[in-house]
Amino acid sequence: MRTLSLLVGFMLLAPEALATGATAASTSPAGTATVPLEQLIPLYTQRQSDVPEPPTEALVKSELKGRLSTDALQVEATFQVEVLADGRWTQVRLLQLDADTYPTALPTLEDATVGVVDGFLCLLTRKAGRHAFEVGLTVRSSGTGPERRAQLRFGPQASPVPLELEADTSVFTLMEPLPTSGEGYAVYPVQGVLRVGWRAASLVSQSMKPQVRPPMEPRIAEATATWVSTLEGRASLRVSYTLSLDREQPLELTVPEGHKLERVTLNAVPVPVEEATDGVLKLKVAPARLGETGGALEVVLARELGVFHLSGRLKLALPRVSWPVAELRARAHFPAVFNYRREGGSLEQVDEAAAVAESAPLPGKVLHFRQYLVAASSPTLELGYSVDISNSYFR
Numbered sequence: 001m002r003t004l005s006l007l008v009g010f011m012l013l014a015p016e017a018l019a020t021g022a023t024a025a026s027t028s029p030a031g032t033a034t035v036p037l038e039q040l041i042p043l044y045t046q047r048q049s050d051v052p053e054p055p056t057e058a059l060v061k062s063e064l065k066g067r068l069s070t071d072a073l074q075v076e077a078t079f080q081v082e083v084l085a086d087g088r089w090t091q092v093r094l095l096q097l098d099a100d101t102y103p104t105a106l107p108t109l110e111d112a113t114v115g116v117v118d119g120f121l122c123l124l125t126r127k128a129g130r131h132a133f134e135v136g137l138t139v140r141s142s143g144t145g146p147e148r149r150a151q152l153r154f155g156p157q158a159s160p161v162p163l164e165l166e167a168d169t170s171v172f173t174l175m176e177p178l179p180t181s182g183e184g185y186a187v188y189p190v191q192g193v194l195r196v197g198w199r200a201a202s203l204v205s206q207s208m209k210p211q212v213r214p215p216m217e218p219r220i221a222e223a224t225a226t227w228v229s230t231l232e233g234r235a236s237l238r239v240s241y242t243l244s245l246d247r248e249q250p251l252e253l254t255v256p257e258g259h260k261l262e263r264v265t266l267n268a269v270p271v272p273v274e275e276a277t278d279g280v281l282k283l284k285v286a287p288a289r290l291g292e293t294g295g296a297l298e299v300v301l302a303r304e305l306g307v308f309h310l311s312g313r314l315k316l317a318l319p320r321v322s323w324p325v326a327e328l329r330a331r332a333h334f335p336a337v338f339n340y341r342r343e344g345g346s347l348e349q350v351d352e353a354a355a356v357a358e359s360a361p362l363p364g365k366v367l368h369f370r371q372y373l374v375a376a377s378s379p380t381l382e383l384g385y386s387v388d389i390s391n392s393y394f395r
Contacts (some may be wrong), residue, residue, distance in 0.1 A: 057363050071148060074104075082130050085128060095152065139152050145210050154194075169323070173200075216247075225331070225360075228333045236301070239298070243295035243323075257317075265298045316382070322376065326373065334364050337388055342382070
C-alpha cells in the first residue's frame, strides 16, 4: 500500500516542475504529496462532478414518414422545436446531411430560419418559443447495383425516432424484414441512424401479378376558419382546407348567404372563379405536386354584419363543401368592448388552453370553436353579445 501511495504522490507533482526541472523548482512552488488510494478516488470523483453539464437549449419532437422510389428514399419530416433561450442566437441541429442527403422543401418561419449549416439541417432563432414546421428530404441510395441502401442520421439535439415507411411490395422488395405499422412498415434507428435497404421487384413477377392501387377517396383532413370583424360590422372570413386526394377531383363549395367571394387559392396559386347565381362554386382541385396525396384550398369571403349595438346577436355560417371534413377548427376575433356567449349552432366552443396556438395574433377578443365529422352541411354559430362593463366606472 505504501508503494502505491508513493506512485500516486508522484502523479500529483506540479506540472511546472515536470516541465522545467530543477530550475523551475527554484522559482515556483512545487512538491509531492502522498495520498492513500482510498482518499484519492473520492477527490477525483468530486473533480469530475464539478464539471457543469451543457445547458439544454431546445426540446425537439419529430415525426418521420418515408416512401421508396427507384433510387432514393423520400422523407417528410415534421418537427416541433421548443426553444428555451431568449435574446441570443440558438442553433438546433436536427438531422445530419451528407453528399447523398439534401433537402427538397424548406419552410418559411416568421421568427426563425431553417437551413443547412455545417452539414446539419438546423433551426436558427433568437426568440424563445415553439416552432412547428415540415421539411422534405431526398436520401439517395449508395451503390449502382440492383440493391439499394439509404441511411439518415439524426442531429445531436434531436432524439432518434422510428421512420414510418411506405413501400409497395409489388414494386420493391425490402432487404431486411421490418415490423408493420398501419399500412406501412416501421424502421427503427440503430445508434442514431435509420437504415433502409431495398431492390426493385423482377419484371417477370410484376407482369404476372399486376396490382393496381385503388383510387383514393377524396376528403378534407382538416379545415380552419377565422372571422375578423370591426366595430362597424365589416367582417372577413378566411377558410383553409387541407385536401387528401391522389388525382384531379371536382369539388363544390356553397357560399353562405350574405357573403361576397373575394378570392380562392389552390396550393397557394390564385384561381379565377366566377361566383354562380345560386352561390355554388364548382372547382377542379389537384395535389400540390405530381405523385403526392395532399393539397391546400383557401377561400376568403367578406360580409357586412351591421353596426354593433349595446347588445344583440350574431348569426355566422361557414361554406358548405361536397367532401367530408374530418375536423373543423374556427376562431373569431370580435371587438373587445363586448362580452360574447354561444347561444346555438353546430360549432362547439372550446377553452383557449385547448385550442392551437396562433401564429399571428389579431386584435379583439378571441373565441375558439370546433366541430368533428362535417358532411354535406354548412357549420353554423350563433353568438349573443353585450357591452363589457367589467372595468367600467358604472360597475
